[in-house]
Amino acid sequence: MRHGIVEREDLAYAGYYLYQLWEVDDxxxxxxxxxxxxxxxxxxxxxxxxxxxxxxAIQTMARELGIEITSTPW
Numbered sequence: 001m002r003h004g005i006v007e008r009e010d011l012a013y014a015g016y017y018l019y020q021l022w023e024v025d026d027x028x029x030x031x032x033x034x035x036x037x038x039x040x041x042x043x044x045x046x047x048x049x050x051x052x053x054x055x056x057a058i059q060t061m062a063r064e065l066g067i068e069i070t071s072t073p074w
Contacts, residue, residue: 004067035061
């Protein structure tokens with residue numbers, strides 16, 4: 001099984017976070033970005049409903065691609 005990580009990029013200037021699923025190699029280095037999900041910021045925190053939706057979408061994508069997620073910023 002391939003491995004992946006989810007990273008969160010803070011785009012406060014635009015009012016949202018960007019969650020990205022990356023496939024990583026055996027050394028933990030990012031190889032290929034597999035998906036991105038924007039999540040709206042509410043008072044400096046991820047919107048709970050949008051975050052839940054992003055989590056499910058990313059997990060579904062990882063499962064379909066056969067990627068085991070080893071690190072997440074939820």
